[in-house]
Amino acid sequence: MKIRVECYAGYRGEQEPRAFTLGERRFEVTEILDRWLDPQSRVFKVSVEDQRKFLLRQDIASGEWVLAGLVGEKLGPASSGSTLH
Numbered sequence: 109m110k111i112r113v114e115c116y117a118g119y120r121g122e123q124e125p126r127a128f129t130l131g132e133r134r135f136e137v138t139e140i141l142d143r144w145l146d147p148q149s150r151v152f153k154v155s156v157e158d159q160r161k162f163l164l165r166q167d168i169a170s171g172e173w174v175l176a177g178l179v180g181e182k183l184g185p186a187s188s189g190s191t192l193h
Contacts, residue, residue: 113164113173125152125164130175135162153179 111130115123124143127136135156142153152164163176 109175111164111173111175113166123166125154125173128162128164128173128175151176 109130111128113125113129114127116126117123124140125137127134129135137154138157139155140152141155141161144151149168150166152166153161154164155161161179163179164173165176166173
């Protein structure tokens with residue numbers, strides 16, 4: 109799912125997500141929990157203000173961002189404590 113990401117470029121010029129907009133909702137990134145590279149993209153595991161965790165992926169060639177996943181949310185009362193990863 110495509111998203112709009114607001115970034116901060118540190119002294120090295122590497123961009124880090126600071127906030128992202130999904131539909132009409134803006135999520136402020138409160139913490140970058142993890143980050144990694146693969147041959148085609150950069151991936152960030154982030155936490156937002158309501159404690160939800162998301163995976164944001166940026167395509168290196170195009171610079172385009174996508175929402176790659178929601179991490180650790182309960183599936184519901186019948187889920188027996190299962191989580192999405």
